[in-house]
Amino acid sequence: MNALKVEQISKFYDDFKAVDRISFSIQQGSLFGLLGPNGAGKTTTMRMIMNIIIPDEGKIELLGEPFSEKTKDRVGYLPEERGLYPKMKLLAMLQFLGEMKGLSGNQAKKVASQWLERFDLMQWANNKVQDLSKGMQQKVQFIGTIMHSPDLLIVDEPFSGLDPINTKFLKDILLELKQQGTTIILSTHLMDQAEKLCDHICLINRGKAVLNGSLKEIKQQYSHNSVHLEYQGDASFIKELPFVHSVDDYGNYMEIRLDEQTNADLLFQALAESKMPVKKFEVSESSLNDIFIEIVGGKSNEENI
Amino acid sequence: MKKIFKIVKREFLTRVTTRGFIIGTVLGPVFIIGMMLGPAYFMSMSSQKALTFRVVDYSGIILKELPKAFPDTLDNGQPRFIFxxxxxxxxQQKKEAVRADIENGLIDAALIIPGDILEGGKITYLAKSVGDIDLIQKIRNNLxxxxxxxxxxxxxxxxxxxYELTRKVSIKTVKVVKGQEKARGFQQEYFTSLIFLMMLYMTILFYGQAIVRGVTEEKTSRIVEILLSSTNSFQLMMGKLFGVGAVGLTQYIIWGLMSMAAFFFATSSMPAMADYISVSPVILLYFIVFFIIGFFTFSTLFAAVGALCSDMQDIQSFSTPVTFLIIIPFIISFMIIKDPTTSTAQILSFIPFFTPLIMFLRISLQGCSGWEF
Structure with missing residues (x-):
C-alpha cells in the first residue's frame, strides 16, 4: 500500500515554476529521500503534501485518502525552519504540540516526558525554550514531530545544525521508527546521508523530478566501471594502459575510470605486474554524490552554455 | 473544536501569567483615574501657594477693596493673595526695581491700576509668567x-x-429613562461615561495590538508552519481571538472587583464621591457587550494586519490605518459626550468601526431605541 501518492503536482509563483509536474509514490514503511540542490523545490513539495501550500495542479493522496483534518493527526511534519514559542516552558510547549495532534493533555505530558528523558533534556523541562541552545531546540522540535507516533513522518533537513553525536542519535531514532513501520520522507541535500539511509529517492532539480526509483536500481543504472586506488611511487603508467578511460590522480590516491565492458581484473593484473606498492584497491560503484553532481551539475552546465 | 479550545487555553495561560498582564491590570485603572484626576489635583496644588502682588494704585480707590475682593485662603487659613x-x-522712580523684584521672585506680580480705571482704563499685569489663564481670569473677574x-x-x-436682582438661576439636571425620572448630575454622567470609554478604547487597542504581535511572532518564528500541519488557519485564528478576548474579560472582571471594593471604600469614607461615580449594572453589561463586539471587529482586522507583516518592524506601519479606525471614534466621542442626541451622533454610531465606542456612549448617556441595535 502506498503511504503517499503524488500525481503531477505543480506550483507556480508568477512565471517561476517552483514545482513542475512532480509525481512519485511511497511504499508504506519505507524511507524515502527527497533530494535536490538548494532551491530545487523540496520544501515547496513537502508543504504541498502537508496542505500548507495548495498545489496549482495535481493530486495528493495521504495514507490512502485525500488530505483531510483527520489525516493531519497521523502525520508528523518537521519543517526546515524550526518554530517554537520562545517564552514557553519546554514541557508545556511539547504538551501543546502533542495536544495539537489530538493527544489528551495527560497523554501528551507523559509522552513528552519520556522523550525528553530519552533525549537527555529532562533537566530543562521547566526552562523556557529561549534559554536552550539551537541544537537543543532542534531536538525539542523533533520530539514535537514524533511524539504522537505518526504513520507518516515528513522531515525537512533534520540534521542541519546538529553535531555528529546528535546526528547519529537522530538517525538511530529515524531508523527505529522505520522498523516500527513508520513511513519516513526525508529531505536533504547531503547525499552521503541519503545514500546510507534511504530505500527510495526522488531527485528534484529546478522543480522537476529528474530521478525517481529505488536507490539500488539508480546506483546500478549510473554506476561506472571505476576503481579507487591508494598507492606509493610512480603510477603514471596507468593512464597509458589501453583499457583506461580516464584517471583523476591525487599523488597517492587515484580514481580510475575504465572503458565500458572492461573487467577491473585487467587493471589488477597490470598493477601486480608493475610491482608498484598498492595499499588499497577498490572496485567502486558511483556514490549518490557522484550521480547528483553528474545529473545536477551537468544539467546546469548545459543550460549555462 | 477540541483543538480550538487547546489553542485558547495556551493563549490565555501564556498571556495571563506574564508580568506585563499583572502590571497592566494593577496600573491600568490607576492610570485612567490619574489621567482624569491628575490635572485637577495639580491645579488644586498650585492654588495652595500664596501669591504676593505689588499694587500701584493711581486711582486710589481700588487698593483698599482688594483683600475683600480676593477672599481665598490657603489650607492653613492664611490669605492666598497678599497685596x-x-x-x-x-x-515712577523705581520701575526698574519692581521689574527686578518680579524677575528675582521677591514678588509674584505687579498690578498697575490707572487713574481712569472707572472710565475704562486698562490695568497692567506684570509677571514672569502670564500663561496661567485661570489666575488671570480670576483677577479680571474679581477686579x-x-x-x-x-x-x-x-x-x-x-x-x-x-447683585441680588441679577442673580443667575440654578438648574437641577434630571435624566428621563424609560419614562422615569432619575436625578443625576452632569458630572456623574460625564465621569462614568468617560471612565468606561477610556477603558473600552484602551483595552480594544491594547488587545488588538497583542493580536498583531502574536500573529507576526508566530509568522517570524515559523511556528505557524508547525501549527498548520496540525490544525487549520480558521481554528488557529479563532483560538487566538477567543484566547486573547478571554484575557481581556479577565482583566475587566479583576478591574470590576477592584473598583467595587474601591467604591464601597470611597462612599463609606467620602460620601461626596458617590455624586461623581455611579454605575448601574445595565451599563456594566453593555460595557462587556460592546467590548466583545469591538474586540472582535478590531481584532479580526488586527489579525489580518498581523498576517501581512513579515517582521516586527512592519507592525507599526501596517497597523496604523486600523489604529486610526479606533482613534477617530474616540476623539468624536468627546464631542458626542456633550450632546449625544444629535443625528450626527446617531449616524456616526451606525458606521461599523465606530459603533462599539459611540453606541456605548449613546446608550450610557441617553439610552437608545431598540431598533438601533
Whole structure:
C-alpha cells in the first residue's frame, strides 16, 4: 500500500515554476529521500503534501485518502525552519504540540516526558525554550514531530545544525521508527546521508523530478566501471594502459575510470605486474554524490552554455 | 473544536501569567483615574501657594477693596493673595526695581491700576509668567466686580441690591429613562461615561495590538508552519481571538472587583464621591457587550494586519490605518459626550468601526431605541 501518492503536482509563483509536474509514490514503511540542490523545490513539495501550500495542479493522496483534518493527526511534519514559542516552558510547549495532534493533555505530558528523558533534556523541562541552545531546540522540535507516533513522518533537513553525536542519535531514532513501520520522507541535500539511509529517492532539480526509483536500481543504472586506488611511487603508467578511460590522480590516491565492458581484473593484473606498492584497491560503484553532481551539475552546465 | 479550545487555553495561560498582564491590570485603572484626576489635583496644588502682588494704585480707590475682593485662603487659613501697596510716585522712580523684584521672585506680580480705571482704563499685569489663564481670569473677574461696584455707586445705585436682582438661576439636571425620572448630575454622567470609554478604547487597542504581535511572532518564528500541519488557519485564528478576548474579560472582571471594593471604600469614607461615580449594572453589561463586539471587529482586522507583516518592524506601519479606525471614534466621542442626541451622533454610531465606542456612549448617556441595535 502506498503511504503517499503524488500525481503531477505543480506550483507556480508568477512565471517561476517552483514545482513542475512532480509525481512519485511511497511504499508504506519505507524511507524515502527527497533530494535536490538548494532551491530545487523540496520544501515547496513537502508543504504541498502537508496542505500548507495548495498545489496549482495535481493530486495528493495521504495514507490512502485525500488530505483531510483527520489525516493531519497521523502525520508528523518537521519543517526546515524550526518554530517554537520562545517564552514557553519546554514541557508545556511539547504538551501543546502533542495536544495539537489530538493527544489528551495527560497523554501528551507523559509522552513528552519520556522523550525528553530519552533525549537527555529532562533537566530543562521547566526552562523556557529561549534559554536552550539551537541544537537543543532542534531536538525539542523533533520530539514535537514524533511524539504522537505518526504513520507518516515528513522531515525537512533534520540534521542541519546538529553535531555528529546528535546526528547519529537522530538517525538511530529515524531508523527505529522505520522498523516500527513508520513511513519516513526525508529531505536533504547531503547525499552521503541519503545514500546510507534511504530505500527510495526522488531527485528534484529546478522543480522537476529528474530521478525517481529505488536507490539500488539508480546506483546500478549510473554506476561506472571505476576503481579507487591508494598507492606509493610512480603510477603514471596507468593512464597509458589501453583499457583506461580516464584517471583523476591525487599523488597517492587515484580514481580510475575504465572503458565500458572492461573487467577491473585487467587493471589488477597490470598493477601486480608493475610491482608498484598498492595499499588499497577498490572496485567502486558511483556514490549518490557522484550521480547528483553528474545529473545536477551537468544539467546546469548545459543550460549555462 | 477540541483543538480550538487547546489553542485558547495556551493563549490565555501564556498571556495571563506574564508580568506585563499583572502590571497592566494593577496600573491600568490607576492610570485612567490619574489621567482624569491628575490635572485637577495639580491645579488644586498650585492654588495652595500664596501669591504676593505689588499694587500701584493711581486711582486710589481700588487698593483698599482688594483683600475683600480676593477672599481665598490657603489650607492653613492664611490669605492666598497678599497685596502690598506701592506709592505711584515711588513707582515712577523705581520701575526698574519692581521689574527686578518680579524677575528675582521677591514678588509674584505687579498690578498697575490707572487713574481712569472707572472710565475704562486698562490695568497692567506684570509677571514672569502670564500663561496661567485661570489666575488671570480670576483677577479680571474679581477686579471687574470691584470696579463695577464703584461704577454702580457713582451712578447712585446699591450694588448689593443689583447683585441680588441679577442673580443667575440654578438648574437641577434630571435624566428621563424609560419614562422615569432619575436625578443625576452632569458630572456623574460625564465621569462614568468617560471612565468606561477610556477603558473600552484602551483595552480594544491594547488587545488588538497583542493580536498583531502574536500573529507576526508566530509568522517570524515559523511556528505557524508547525501549527498548520496540525490544525487549520480558521481554528488557529479563532483560538487566538477567543484566547486573547478571554484575557481581556479577565482583566475587566479583576478591574470590576477592584473598583467595587474601591467604591464601597470611597462612599463609606467620602460620601461626596458617590455624586461623581455611579454605575448601574445595565451599563456594566453593555460595557462587556460592546467590548466583545469591538474586540472582535478590531481584532479580526488586527489579525489580518498581523498576517501581512513579515517582521516586527512592519507592525507599526501596517497597523496604523486600523489604529486610526479606533482613534477617530474616540476623539468624536468627546464631542458626542456633550450632546449625544444629535443625528450626527446617531449616524456616526451606525458606521461599523465606530459603533462599539459611540453606541456605548449613546446608550450610557441617553439610552437608545431598540431598533438601533
Amino acid at each position: 502690598s501697596a506701592l506709592d505711584p510716585d515711588v513707582y 471687574s466686580d470691584v470696579v463695577n461696584n464703584w461704577r454702580l455707586k457713582d451712578a447712585g445705585m446699591d450694588p448689593e441690591k443689583i
